[in-house]
Amino acid sequence: MKKNHKYGAWYDHAFKKTFLIMRLVLVISLVCIMQTFALDSYTQNSKISLSVRDLKLEDIIMQIESGTKYRFAYNRNEIDVDKNYSVSIKEAEIKEVLDQLFSDQGINYVIIDRQIILSAEEDPFISKQNHTVSGRVIDSMGMPMPGVTVVIKGSTKGTITDLDGKYSLADVSVNATLQFSFVGMRMQEIQAADESIINVTMVEETVGIEEVVAVGYGTQRKETLTGSISKVDGDELARSQTINLSSSLAGKLPGLIVNQRTGTPGAESLDITIRGTGTFNNNSPLVVVDGVPRDNILERINPEDIESVTILKDASAAIYGARAANGVILVTTKEGAQSKPTFNLSYSYGINNPTKVPDMMDAVLFAQVFNETQYYLQGRPDMSNYAPFFSDEAIQKFRDGSDPILYPNTNWPEVSLKKNPSQQRINFQASGGSENIRYLLSFGTSDQGGNYVNQPYSYKKYNARARVDVDLTKNLTVGANMSAILEERSEANGTDFVTILQANPTLVAVYPNGLIAPGRFGNNPLLSNRRGYNKWKNDPINTTFTASYKVPFVEGLTLDASYNYDLRNQFQKVFSKPHEYHEYNVQTGEYDPKTNNIPISVEDTYSRWTTALSNFRISYKTTIKEDHNVSAMVGTEQQKQTYSYAMAYRKNFVSPAIPQINAGSTKPEDLNNGGSASENAYNNFFGRVNYNFKSKYLLEFVFRYDGSQIFPEGKRYGFFPAVSGGWRISEEDFMANMKFIDELKLRGSYGELGNDRVPAYQYLQAFQFGNNFVFGGGDVPGIYSSTLPNPNITWEVSKKLDFGMDAILWNRLLGVEVTVFNEKRSNILLQRNLSIGQVFGFPALPDQNIGEVENHGFEVVLTHQNTIGDLTYSVNGNVSFARSKIIFMDETPPTESYQTNTGHPLGSDLYYKSDGIFNTQEELDSYPHGAGSQVGDIKVLDLNGDKIINGDDRYRASNSPQPEYVFGLTANLQYKGFDLSLFFQGQTNAWTYDGTVDEFGQEDLDNGLVYRATNRWTISNQEGATMPRSNDWQPGTTDFFLYDATFFRLKNAELGYTLPASILSKTGINDVRVFVNGVNLLTWAKEITWRDPEMSGGFTQYPPLRILSFGVNVKF
Template sequence: MISGMAYSSPLKAQDILNKTYSLSFNNATLQEVLTYFQKNHDVKFIYSKNSVNLSQRVSVNFVDQPLRNVLDQLLKKNGIDYEVLKNRIILGKLTATGTGDFKAAISAENADAADQQELGIPITGKVVDEKGLPLPGVTIVEKGTTNGVNTDINGNFKLSVSDKNAVLVVSFIGYRKTEVAVGDQTSISISLSENISGLNEVVVVGYGTQKKSVTTGSISGVSAREFEDQPVTRIEQILQGRTSGLTITTNDGQPGDGATVRVRGVTTFNNNDPLWVVDGVVVDNGGISYLNQSDIESIEVLKDAASSAIYGTRAAAGVILVTTKKGKAGRTQINYSGYVGTSAPARKLDLLDATQYATLRNESSVAGGKGILFPDPASLGKGTDWQSVIFNKGAKQQNHELSVAGGTDKSTYYTSFGYLQQDGIVATDISKYKRINFRTNSTFKPSKYVNFGENIGYTYNKSIGLGNTNSVFGGPLSSAINLDPTTPVIITDPTVAAKAPYIRNAGDPPALQNAQGYYYGISNYVGQEITNPLAYIQKQLGNHSWAHNIVGNAYMEINPIKGLAIRSTVGTKMAFYGDESFTPVYFLNASTIGSRNNYNRDQTRVFSWNLENTASYTRSINQHNITVLLGQGAYVDAATIASGVTEYGLPVTNYNDASLNFAIPAIDRIGYGSEGQPHHLSSLFARLNYDYQEKYIIQGIVRRDGSSRFGSNFKYGTFPSVSVGWVPSKESFWPKTEAIDFVKLRGGYGVVGNDAIRDNAFLSTIGGGRNYSFGTGDTYISGYSPNAPSNPNLKWEQTSQTNIGLDAILFHDFNLTLEWYKKKTTGILQQPSLPFYIGAIDNPYANIGDMENNGQELQLGYHKKVGEFNLGFDGNVSHLSNKVTRLAPGQDYLNGAGVQNIQGGVTRSQVGYAYGSFYGYENTGIFQTQADVNNYISPKTGLPIQPNAKPGDFRWVDTDGDGTISDKDRKFIGKSLPSWQFGFTATAAYKNFDVVVFAQGQAGNKIFQGLHRLDILTANYTTAALNRWTGPGTSNTYPRLTDKDDNSNFGYNSNFYLQSGNYLRIKTLQLGYTFDKNLINKIGLQKVRIYATGQNLLTFTKYTGYDPDISGSIDQGFYPQARTFLVGLSVGF
């Protein structure tokens, strides 16, 4: 790093000037004094007689004075300047600007050949930024040498280079390194552009912005340039894999569906969704579906308490700040971006065909003591591939965005329109998503003291969904997986169609038919909710959900004096959403029947608003920089109002003809409604930021919140944080090296809260239905009693977090961030079990749980221009360790998710283990012979541990060592939460061509692969069943098939069902071409780019289900993500 001197010479030159001399002259010429130095002290002077006057007489007396002081007295007082170059002192005429003119001194006529070669060519210059402002402290080095200087406070520099072929390497922190060829130039002007990952970049921090160089909290950001022209429908997809500290898993692959977002892990047994703040307005997780990616300017994730404490009680699960685009001063800019393409399933499950299915069913039936079901399996052939029946390999997708923006120095505006349409890859007729969005904002500055503006977004969504997904209980995907392949899609044989179950009794619901009048096939073997998926689709046609979302804010800011900003902001969110559905009379199988049609319409209204007033003051005094923020907020989530009506027995047969206008008996019309409780929050907050020279940094935050969800004893909570930073690379002792440009160490501690529980949980509510018979009569008297005792001491969940981080820039172009954190939540709200003699029906909430997360994060970035190539790489890796540290007294664990016909559930949370870990039995292989069964002896009892097992059954581990297999032998067998998250983006551009590759993945978790419907013995299997045990030595991993599973081979949750959830996915590959500006400017265009994109192209995983990216890590028929191919166009006018 450079100190900002006017000129920096080699150390040897400084030694010459620091050497001391004693001399005395009386009325001598300057020529005589200089000659004395050259003859007696080997100090060589070079000068031009035509440039400097050495005939001037001087009288001096120096005793042990540095040569610097001697020359200052002798020369500068007489209009002569000097410089030391290559062990020589050059003299030049002192100019009016106070600097010397040394050009004449080293011309060929004044310096010999040796001097010329050593002194080189003198260069002067100036370095400025993109705005033309001077940059002090910039390093200028002659390439391939150590010959270099720094710019002075005005950006000026002087340097002598070896020859005309020299190249100057110009570098400065936060700016791109630049190389300049000298050639014939003697005066050079250099402009540096900011590094895109530079420290001058501004990040949003909540109620303001900060330079990246002075942030002390843990903040990760994603800017618009990282996801522009990327095919995403929701912003969670933007964040997945692009920043450290986030775990994002897909809720469902259906069009328009969201994802589960966790910031630095799970922090509570309750709501773990982060706080979403869009342009200052708080929106819930589901509410962000209204956002369109083309309107987003940046996204910041506040990960630690030091940064998120400004949001207090709602920040325990992290905060995600979304900033939308605004207009800018300048000409009107019109931009269009759009793409069209198709999607297809990325993979199919390997399921048994008809012959394989019949063969294995025969085997299982015989092993269970029954007879053969299919006399000739081979005659059945391949049968029906139900996945192919419902999968769409050409599902259409399109997106179009148009924006208009511009402004002046007094006002700006931005308006956008968007349309998105996406068809699902599974059962497309009932799997669609459409979104129409509109956004407008403007700002006004009528004077230098006042500015105001507004920002409003509106979105309409229409979604047609499958209903039950990731469930074995029906739906077309579950049916396609479990329905036997021996059942035909439709019945074309009239003799079959003339029999039961297709011919029904008079008055019975009819079997469904397609448009051509053919019955949909009904299985003779598989029943319950597993039905012909095409028949299910027809039953659901027309059903859909819809939503209108309006989110907006308006503000006014007053700047009465320099540095002071007083701002008031009011924001609101209004949502109206609902469903419309029609269910005809139908018969899908003996278990799935609808005897009366019905039409349902419901809607829900949600309204929330917030009012915030802030005052911020910024002042810089002698490189001491201070910013103070004071604020007050009021927030109301008004009562949610829901209403609906269902009508039965309408005189119609399909959705299109159904309505609420038919005259039907009152008994067949059922109306319903509900109104929730409003949630109020009142807040005061403050933040202090201080730094000295951006080298020593401190930030303090305190927020006090009052919530209506708590009683008077703990209605208010205080949430503080403090963080500090130190930039050792700005210290004078820091070595000047090309390797390390910038280093910042930071650390912070803070406490945030969580009040995401039901309203009025601290109160004792009264419930009815507690009827009682008094005396000897049989008459019941209506009774009421408390549901649960009150708890006036109920208070906030508190999450404290310690964070230590390091930010560095290496070799000018390489950015590095390292983080370590420890996050602890105390007082988690639970409902402990109370003894029955208390008389309560329900259990009260209490603060009786603790949880801990520890993690490390690494974020890397590299961007460099090499010739005509622009190269870039951004990557991140996060590691997380979670464990439960306290539960309610006497409560050993919390049960988690369950799966149909799996005994005892599949996950639980217990002290010392990760939240929601898989809990079950462990098998160590399969008994190959009866001798293996007999020899599996308990050391404690000396008897066989599994005396009733048969060859082909699992050998269960006797965990507790009591000699039998029981519930006590279950143990923790895997984590559902991934330990590792990672992602990287590689970019390259050459001339007008560009390519982007984005990949992401996770590791360290298990997935419960539960695709088989266990309670239906006749349900289909994956082809893994072909590797079942059929005799000694045939398999040690897949047990025998039998209709009588006495050993619970398939009934126990065990490591048999768990598979690795590790994966790496090539998420996006995009190739683009930008047309030359000289060409498109002729037709009035500013930018034209075309591109082709492939999404979800390749996934590296050992998981055998559709997709390892599964929220909750339990797979029972998860709607797979689509592989998509698109072509797109971006045009700027």
């Protein structure tokens, strides 16, 4: 029979559409490759006008770099950049400008392509015993570096490295010093001596002010940055072999808090916040990829495609207005470069296992604990005259394994979890360009297997990206950036990690003949592949087109425009069917086939999201009277988002062979349909103005006038301004004698930002079906008002205050960043509980903008790098602290003051205060306790002293699951061909309640933790018990099971080796690097030792994974 289904047909159509788009992009990119095999140099004919008097050389260099594509390289110990120079020239070539600038100054320069190398004049009496020097230049990852400038110090003689990173320089004196320089890398000087081969490894300038970082709708040099902004390079993130980019960000950036709650393939649950939490509502930051706000993208984007990730933490995020209160994550993807075509192929294969599988009770311990449970349930005063559920003979058979069918001892995690399921990643990139065209083409695939035996847990991802930038004229550049992703995720229907952990160990999993037993109620985890499946397909397509025009008749004026269209489709199918298992018949000794009575059913769900965004900006940059540098940008942006959802459900199929909706029953009781749709639109105007005086005194103003359709007319628009300033103290004359300070800057900012991540359209009257009425002699379904509308609802407002210090010390060996911040969030949407009471007969009260929360904290970053002989190393450490406090929420006053939410952190809960365990009857009788308390139960304190244990004795905890301190430490080492990277991550001041610890040995026959059982109170183990008795009584949630979630882990480690060039010289391959990598290798936890301490919700979640992999990177 042909299987027709409208959703499946639609999905095939969508996938074909995706394929056609990517095929078109591939054709365009291949054309670009063929057009750009020749490497052209940057034009030397650019005209420069420059007029300055008595200005520091460093500031003059900055002016030239900001107005051209030239980049300078020099040694600060050799070139005095603080010395004042003068020059006045118009419409001249760069050579003319430099000749006039350095006339009779004792400075030589070399211009090679876009590089300008400055050096002191060579001693004329240097020996002229000359020879030829050649070699190869690579980066810290062992990859060849084309375009590196190599010059003889103090002369105008030099060259650049070719595509393979190779160079050759003739007529080099034995007394000469070779200088190697590249933008973003530390300049290196090497004595030529009589060496004929000199190989060099370039090191990133990680401690420096020349770094360029992304900001909202543009970039800025770090030295003139006034906001609190942190950045991590994509190459560092790609080292982690996790498929989810979000997980790789944990600990990398100060202020960014990432907690991985589960490790389900393709559906890891991660909580991401910037500087903690500030609202009762959504605390997620805004994610912007290549200038476009995008939801649910971090977990899907290919880490190999990332150029950098930057976070805006303070008022600098105000340029994103009503969506920026929780901070902004800016993701910049890679682009093509002006070079001959280069090809990169990377492959990695690994195995993954849970970081920690809880130790569950075996059959012997389970039987003993269960007997105790039954004893306590019967209320017996002692163990005498008690007929246990499991006899001593049965327990002995569990122990000795003499009867594996009737008295098994099943280790369910052992039989249900796979050993070393595999995962692999493949990525291919092609990039290059000429003077006028730059392109990048990337394809990748990831395949991650699940950890369950007989369960179809898996995740596959296919991604493609193409980016092309074309200089149509000298002033006009256009570009296209397109990406497509296809995700396929599959998992069992009805089985999860908790089913495995809590399975009864006294039941058989698999009979000796290989037949699968029923487990408990037919819920054996090994049967999950017979129950059906749960499958998802996702295919996001993102397209962006850009144009940039430099207005020729107004120097410094640029027009930028972009249009973006994103489409994401998701299709989910849940298929359930009866399944067969076998039961052992004690009387006959046969294995009887059984089938459960689950009906055949299918549920298809289709979801579709679209985003259309247009953006137009005008930018202007100029210098006034030599010292006053001004830049400004204004823009407008319109965005429309739509969402639609459709669901169809059928059951009672004739056969499970056709799991399609149209094959199901059409009876009303056997079907269900549903659907919804929504849309939203934004309209805004934004801008930024920057001013600095000699790059010493810095000032920035940003704003956004934002409008959102989810709010009522008259409340839709808001103005969100921010101002920031900086003072580069190191540029002051009085700092001239403090030679150990290379850079010292103070900065501060203040601004107002919005948060519209709240339920939409609360100003409209909402209705719901229900409340049947008798009409015409029969029941007629009606509708009723579910929530009162609020016509005055609007966005939350965040007021952010930030102060910081940035310093670079001791000839750039040490970098220090210190920041303190305070945020006051107001207009938070909450229901009134005190000032307006609930009125009988009315629907629920609407949310109102009444809540207030304060959040404060600090961040510290230390960086160090150095080269000692052939060893190059760098260390980067960061620590962040953030603590929230509720200021107002209109709560009903509790009976006791220590129960109020006000004054406590967000996420704090009420707990009974525990004080150990009642060890004796005398102790129990002498202290207030609940009616059900027995010896061995948790002792709860009578906080209000009324001799009664009730809800008034609960207190509000001063902590929450949100960590207040997070920290990260990265160490990188390179020695000749070897490289080693270590990354540590951790948190403290986080507390999590784990009530699942106490779920064991109950009357429902669920299994429990060995940790809980071996430390429980018993008649024979009273003084040494750290856990209450089995089946203990509690008045409610106690802090006995509130645990310190402090942990420190080796998050990632990688050891690599780059093959020597001599081995590859005749292969046509430029570079080969092999590596081994480990993720979540070691973990130290303060209290939570029975499960992964990063998880939430107890030990029953699918845990994060430990991944061991090896791989190879090939460049040709």
